[in-house]
Amino acid sequence: MIESNLPALQVILPLIAAPLCVLLRRSSLTWLVAWSASWATAAVSIAILLKVLGSGTISYAFGGWAPPWGIEYRIDPLNAFVLVLVSVVAALIVPYARRSLQAEIRSRQHYLFWTAYQICLTGLLGVTITGDAFNVFVFLEISSLATYILIAYGQDRRALVASYQYLIMGTIGATFIVIGVGLLYLMTGTLNLDDMARRIANMPLYRPELAAMAFLTVGISLKLALFPLHLWLPNAYAYAPSVSTAFLSATATKVAVYLLMRFSYTVFGRSGIFESLPFEEMLIALSLAAMFLASTVAIFQDDVKRMFAYSSIAQIGYMTLGIGLANASGLTGAIVHMFNHAVAKGAIFLLLGCVALRIGQPLMSQLTGLAKRMPLTAAGLVVGGLSLIGIPGTVGFVSKWYLVMAAVEKGWWWLAALVVISSLLAVLYVWRLIEVVYFREPSEKLNEATEAPISMLIPAWLFVFACIYFGLDTSTTVGTAAIAAETLLESLP
Amino acid sequence: MSVLDSINYWIAMFLLITGIYIVIARGNLVKKLVGLSIFQTSVYLIYISPSKIIGATAPILAQGFSLYSNPLPHVLILTAIVVGVATIALGLALVVRIHEAYGTIEEDEIHEQDQSAT
Incomplete structure (x- = not known):
C-alpha cells in the first residue's frame, strides 16, 4: 500500500x-x-x-x-x-x-x-x-x-x-x-x-x-x-x-x-x-558569459554572502553549458554539477551562517583572522571554496572534468580551455577569502567570537565531508547521473 | 483572416505589452504590481479565447446539442487566477513592509536610502 x-x-x-x-x-x-x-x-x-x-x-x-x-x-x-x-x-x-x-x-x-x-x-x-x-x-x-x-x-x-x-x-x-x-x-x-x-x-x-x-x-x-x-x-x-x-x-x-x-x-x-532555433549555441554563449562575468563581479564583492551569490550564477553557467553541449559527457557533467554545487554551496552558506551567528552579516573586512577564532568554520569554508574552483579531490573537479571531456569529444578545444580559464577566476575570489581568514590578525568584532554550537557545525560539516567524499568516490553520483543522462538522450532522435 | 477575426488575440497581446511596460517603466511599487496583474490577466485571455466556440455549450450530454466548448482551459485558468491573486496579495504585503521600513514606496527613493546607508 x-x-x-x-x-x-x-x-x-x-x-x-x-x-x-x-x-x-x-x-x-x-x-x-x-x-x-x-x-x-x-x-x-x-x-x-x-x-x-x-x-x-x-x-x-x-x-x-x-x-x-x-x-x-x-x-x-x-x-x-x-x-x-x-x-x-x-x-x-x-x-x-x-x-x-x-x-x-x-x-x-x-x-x-x-x-x-x-x-x-x-x-x-x-x-x-x-x-x-x-x-x-x-x-x-x-x-x-x-x-x-x-x-x-x-x-x-x-x-x-x-x-x-x-x-x-x-x-x-x-x-x-x-x-x-x-x-x-x-x-x-x-x-x-x-x-x-x-x-x-x-x-x-x-x-x-x-x-x-x-x-x-x-x-x-x-x-x-x-x-x-x-x-x-x-x-x-x-x-x-x-x-x-x-x-x-x-x-x-x-x-x-x-x-x-x-x-x-x-x-x-x-x-x-533545434534545427530551426539556435538553442544550443545560445545556451553555450550565455553560459560562458555567466561563467566569466559573474565570477569577475564576485572578485570585487565585500559582502561574502553576495560574493558567493555571484559565484552561484557562474556555477549555474556550468550546468547550462552541459545542457547546451547535448552529449552524454556534457549532460552527465551538468547533472553531477547540480549535486556537486548543491553540496559545496550548501556547506559554504551553512558555515557563513555559523559566522553570522557570532558577528552578523559577514563582510570581508570583518572576517580577518577567522581561522584563529573559529578554526573548524574556516577550514570548512576552504574545502567548499576549493570545490568551487574544481581542485582534484573535491566534487567540483568531477563535474568540470566531464564538461571538459564533453567539449573535447566535440572537438571544441577552445571551449575546454575556456572552462579551465573560468575556474581560475574562482581561484581569485576564493583565495581572497582564504587570505583574509588565515593570514591576518583577528578583527575587533571577532575577538570575542567562539566556534558555533555543535548542532550547527555537524550539519555544515556533513556537507563539507560530502564535498570530499563524493570527490573521491564518484561511483554513486556519476553512476546515477550517467544513467539519467542516458534516459534524456534516448528522447533525442 | 482579418484583424477582427482574431480580435481576442490582439487585445491579449496589447494587454500583455501594456502590463510588462508598466512593470518596467513605473517606479512606484504598487503600480508595478498593477502592471504585473494586467500582464498575468492577458494570459488568461490567450487560454480562454481558443477554447470557446461561439454557439457551443458546456460539455454535458443533452438532446439537441452537438457542439461543445473545451472546459479544460477554463479550469486551468481558474487555477492560474488563484495563483495570480496569491502573488499580488503577497506582493502588496511586501510593499506594506517596505513602506514601514523605508517610509516610501518609490523605487528610486529606496535605492537612494540604500546607497546613502552603505
Whole structure:
C-alpha cells in the first residue's frame, strides 16, 4: 500500500506538515514537525530512487485516473536523482536551523518560517516529480511564493526589497512558462509531458511551437538565474536569513535546471526544433558569459554572502553549458554539477551562517583572522571554496572534468580551455577569502567570537565531508547521473 | 483572416505589452504590481479565447446539442487566477513592509536610502 503510493507521499508529507505548523505555533513543536516531515520525505525519495534504478521508470496515476487524462507523476532516473538531492538537503538543514533561526528571527514568527519552508519543499518536489505541464506551473508558483517569504525574513531591510524584486521577476518568468504551456496545449491538445512529446514528434513544426519553446526557455531561465536574467539573485541570497540562503542556493535553482532539461530534451527532443532555433549555441554563449562575468563581479564583492551569490550564477553557467553541449559527457557533467554545487554551496552558506551567528552579516573586512577564532568554520569554508574552483579531490573537479571531456569529444578545444580559464577566476575570489581568514590578525568584532554550537557545525560539516567524499568516490553520483543522462538522450532522435 | 477575426488575440497581446511596460517603466511599487496583474490577466485571455466556440455549450450530454466548448482551459485558468491573486496579495504585503521600513514606496527613493546607508 505505502510502497505503491510513494510518489504521492513524496509531495503530500511536507504539504501536510505546513498547515500543522500553523496550528501548533510553538517554535519547538513546529521545528519537530518540520524535522520529522523532511526526514520522512528524504527517506521516501531515497526509496523511490532505488526503485527507479532497480526496475525502471515509475508512472503513478494520481487518484486512479489513467494518463494522459489524469495527472501523472512520472519518475525516471533524472528526476529521482533531483528528488533525493532536494529532500536530503532540506532534511539536513532542519537540525541546523534551530539555533540559527533563534538568532535571526523573532521566536513568535518561527512557525511561519517553518510553514513557508515546508511549502517551498512541497513545491520544489512537486515540480520535479510531476509529469503534467500545468502542474509544473502550479508547483513552481507554490515554491516561488514560499521562497519570497523565506527571503523576506532577513534582518536587513534590504531583504524586503530583494524579495519584492524576485517576486516581480519570478512572476514574469512563471507567466512566460504559462504562455509556453498554453501554446503547447493549443497545438497538441494534451498536458501530459510524455504524451505531448510523442505528439510533437509526429507533426510538422508550426510557429506556435517555436514560440512556446522560446517562452518556456526564457521563463525557466528567469527562475534558474541564467545570465543575463540573474538580477534578482545576488540581493536575494545576500540578505535572506542564513538558513534560507543555504536551502535556496542548494535546491531552488537546481530544480529549474532540471525543468530546462525536461522541456528541451524530453518534450522537444524529437521535434526537430533545434534545427530551426539556435538553442544550443545560445545556451553555450550565455553560459560562458555567466561563467566569466559573474565570477569577475564576485572578485570585487565585500559582502561574502553576495560574493558567493555571484559565484552561484557562474556555477549555474556550468550546468547550462552541459545542457547546451547535448552529449552524454556534457549532460552527465551538468547533472553531477547540480549535486556537486548543491553540496559545496550548501556547506559554504551553512558555515557563513555559523559566522553570522557570532558577528552578523559577514563582510570581508570583518572576517580577518577567522581561522584563529573559529578554526573548524574556516577550514570548512576552504574545502567548499576549493570545490568551487574544481581542485582534484573535491566534487567540483568531477563535474568540470566531464564538461571538459564533453567539449573535447566535440572537438571544441577552445571551449575546454575556456572552462579551465573560468575556474581560475574562482581561484581569485576564493583565495581572497582564504587570505583574509588565515593570514591576518583577528578583527575587533571577532575577538570575542567562539566556534558555533555543535548542532550547527555537524550539519555544515556533513556537507563539507560530502564535498570530499563524493570527490573521491564518484561511483554513486556519476553512476546515477550517467544513467539519467542516458534516459534524456534516448528522447533525442 | 482579418484583424477582427482574431480580435481576442490582439487585445491579449496589447494587454500583455501594456502590463510588462508598466512593470518596467513605473517606479512606484504598487503600480508595478498593477502592471504585473494586467500582464498575468492577458494570459488568461490567450487560454480562454481558443477554447470557446461561439454557439457551443458546456460539455454535458443533452438532446439537441452537438457542439461543445473545451472546459479544460477554463479550469486551468481558474487555477492560474488563484495563483495570480496569491502573488499580488503577497506582493502588496511586501510593499506594506517596505513602506514601514523605508517610509516610501518609490523605487528610486529606496535605492537612494540604500546607497546613502552603505
